Amino acid sequence: MNSLQDALYNWLTIKVVIDERPDDTAAVETEKTFYDMLKDDHSLTNIEVTKDDEMYYVHFDHEGERKKQRFPRELIEVMLNQINQQPERYRNYPI
Known part of the structure; x- marks a missing residue:
């Protein structure tokens, strides 16, 4: 099992991609997998993201x-x- 920090990093990295490319089916599936890990493996709820100029x-x-x-x-x-x-190099291939 990944550490919580690793799991959050992986999820957030792909979430940022799907926020820009919501039709990217591979990214959407990957984000769901990482999100489920946050909920199921790490028992997180009410997950929200904010950002500023640096973080x-x-x-x-x-x-x-x-x-x-x-x-x-x-x-x-x-x-x-x-x-x-x-x-x-990152074309979307619909299912």
């Missing part, structure tokens, strides 16, 4: 407490930036 913040409830983790935008947006720089 993404993931707010969530865990074991009755409201918690927050932060991630640098440049780290989270790496995959999205790669897709935008080379869209021909």
